[in-house]
Amino acid sequence: MNRFLLDRRYWLVPLTIWSAIVLASLAWNLFVIQRQVLALSTNQGREVFQMMDAMRLWNARHGGVYAKLTEETPANPYLDVPNRDVETRDGMRLTLLNPAYMTRQVTNTVRELTGVQVHMTSLKPINPDNQADPWETAALQDFENGAGERAELIEAQGQSLARFMAPLVTRAACLDCHAKQGYKVGDIRGGISVTLDTAPFVEPVRQQKRNSILVHLVGWLLVAALTLFALSRSRAQVLSLGRARDEQEALVELRTAELRREVAERRQAEIRLRLLMDASGNGVFGLAANGECTFINPLALRLLGLEKADVLLGQPILDLITPAAARGQGLHEALRLGQRLHSDDCVFQRADGTSFNVEIRLDPIDGAEPAGAVVNFADITERKAIEASIWHQANYDALTGLANRRLLTHRLEQMIIDARRSREFIALLFVDLDGFKAVNDTYGHEAGDAVLQESALRLQASIRDSDMAARLAGDEFLIVLRHLASQEHAGAVAAKLVNALAQPHRFGDHELRVSASIGIGIYPDDANSAGELIKNADLAMYRAKEAGKHTYRYYAGGRYGESWLPAT
Numbered sequence: 001m002n003r004f005l006l007d008r009r010y011w012l013v014p015l016t017i018w019s020a021i022v023l024a025s026l027a028w029n030l031f032v033i034q035r036q037v038l039a040l041s042t043n044q045g046r047e048v049f050q051m052m053d054a055m056r057l058w059n060a061r062h063g064g065v066y067a068k069l070t071e072e073t074p075a076n077p078y079l080d081v082p083n084r085d086v087e088t089r090d091g092m093r094l095t096l097l098n099p100a101y102m103t104r105q106v107t108n109t110v111r112e113l114t115g116v117q118v119h120m121t122s123l124k125p126i127n128p129d130n131q132a133d134p135w136e137t138a139a140l141q142d143f144e145n146g147a148g149e150r151a152e153l154i155e156a157q158g159q160s161l162a163r164f165m166a167p168l169v170t171r172a173a174c175l176d177c178h179a180k181q182g183y184k185v186g187d188i189r190g191g192i193s194v195t196l197d198t199a200p201f202v203e204p205v206r207q208q209k210r211n212s213i214l215v216h217l218v219g220w221l222l223v224a225a226l227t228l229f230a231l232s233r234s235r236a237q238v239l240s241l242g243r244a245r246d247e248q249e250a251l252v253e254l255r256t257a258e259l260r261r262e263v264a265e266r267r268q269a270e271i272r273l274r275l276l277m278d279a280s281g282n283g284v285f286g287l288a289a290n291g292e293c294t295f296i297n298p299l300a301l302r303l304l305g306l307e308k309a310d311v312l313l314g315q316p317i318l319d320l321i322t323p324a325a326a327r328g329q330g331l332h333e334a335l336r337l338g339q340r341l342h343s344d345d346c347v348f349q350r351a352d353g354t355s356f357n358v359e360i361r362l363d364p365i366d367g368a369e370p371a372g373a374v375v376n377f378a379d380i381t382e383r384k385a386i387e388a389s390i391w392h393q394a395n396y397d398a399l400t401g402l403a404n405r406r407l408l409t410h411r412l413e414q415m416i417i418d419a420r421r422s423r424e425f426i427a428l429l430f431v432d433l434d435g436f437k438a439v440n441d442t443y444g445h446e447a448g449d450a451v452l453q454e455s456a457l458r459l460q461a462s463i464r465d466s467d468m469a470a471r472l473a474g475d476e477f478l479i480v481l482r483h484l485a486s487q488e489h490a491g492a493v494a495a496k497l498v499n500a501l502a503q504p505h506r507f508g509d510h511e512l513r514v515s516a517s518i519g520i521g522i523y524p525d526d527a528n529s530a531g532e533l534i535k536n537a538d539l540a541m542y543r544a545k546e547a548g549k550h551t552y553r554y555y556a557g558g559r560y561g562e563s564w565l566p567a568t
Helices: 001-007 007-059 098-113 134-144 172-181 201-242 241-277 298-303 319-320 331-337 381-396 405-422 434-443 445-461 486-503 532-548
Strands: 065-067 084-085 093-097 118-120 152-155 160-169 188-197 283-288 293-296 343-350 355-364 372-379 426-434 470-475 478-480 505-507 510-512 515-523 549-553
Touching: 001 084, 001 241, 007 152, 007 160, 007 172, 007 188, 007 201, 065 201, 084 172, 093 098, 093 331, 098 118, 098 152, 118 134, 118 293, 134 152, 134 160, 134 188, 134 445, 188 445, 188 486, 188 532, 201 241, 201 549, 283 505, 293 434, 298 372, 331 355, 331 372, 343 381, 355 381, 381 405, 405 426, 405 532, 426 445, 426 486, 426 532, 434 510, 445 486, 445 505, 445 510, 486 505, 486 515, 486 549, 515 532, 532 549
Parallel strands: 515 549
Antiparallel strands: 065 093, 084 093, 118 188, 152 160, 160 188, 283 293, 283 372, 343 355, 355 372, 426 478, 426 515, 470 478, 505 510
């Protein structure tokens, strides 16, 4: 470590690692930002398609509409129906516009006003103008194979374009024109493609990229400066305080641990940000002052497991989507008082009765009196599961499933506070397996892991539910005993554990044997803090080993007895 601090060339190592992390993070952020262009253009293309599809459905349900016969709107030669062309009493000539003809007329107007190209097409077109290009043909074939909508960014004639296409599904109202082609309700009879210029989306994305680069650059400079400062300070201390070498190494390790923790926290933040950026939107619904639903968007319906908004419109939606056990989430109170509310601890209920975690934001509608509110929510079930998994990994041993030292120390401190209040005893048993190294060396790590797992099970089975077992490290375990009738009770439990751990272990065709040496520390006789109690129990454990192993010893104020000895 001293060589690392004194030779500045080694300082390039943490800087290189940090640079690689920042570059990887920047690359990922730029990739996510670039995907926004496709997401934004896809949403716009989808809205155009939905507008066209709704217009076509309205036309089909009304049997078409008549329009004045003009050069811009001539008779449709591909429409073979009675009364296609009619004349009013005052001599005005009219022609029938079916959904397809009306769509073509509207797409021309859309292109004229917005530049957006909309094309209705089919693999079996009646009108040659509806012939699909290669990209549309591939999409239509995918639709017939069960695929949904299709979106893609393409380059054409030096211009960046976004193409979106969704299928046209045959409805009952469509059969008047399309039944003779062999279509049935539910068949894919074609699709509508939307072609957009991505230029309006590029500049905001370009600004986001610049901001991301700036943030990563500033972050790299700050952490690099902190790293160089820490290394320089450590180097000066090594040169001036050679006798404090061990303390300096501990300080460097602490600094390194802090940097790793910061990197881990940054990665977790990036994961949450990525999940947010990947989401296409949130569920939104409106509330009247009396709690009735005034509107709800399609994503909210999908998250709630519903298909039609009529089920909720005009109904007390908060009562319908909030489980009875979660009525105290504050939504009703915020609506009544006209207050804003933001929470990620709420629970909603789907139509099938299942619940899911949501993050909600309730914003009241401004007015002299509470006039209602708008609720924005997102499903965060996956995020909650990740947080629970991270907490479990940080507090439990992966091999044995027991609590680790961090969790045990935290809970032991709380147990000591409770015991101090109720004037009770707490015993800490420091357990070390004798002969474990020989098992590992002779039969391999798999055998050693099996012994550790079985030992953990025996420890758990030998204590009460109110007690606690943890794995400290290697072949060392800690047992916390609460609500003791006397200090001698700890020795009885220790003897029980010694006997349980001495029973043979089966590993394949082998019979493995280990024993246990146990040190006992008593609160408040031997220590007043978790750290001091662990240290004294550790000392007593070594006395048990010196006494021949396969036994236990009390710390007993440093007198190390086979039984508890009161303070003199």
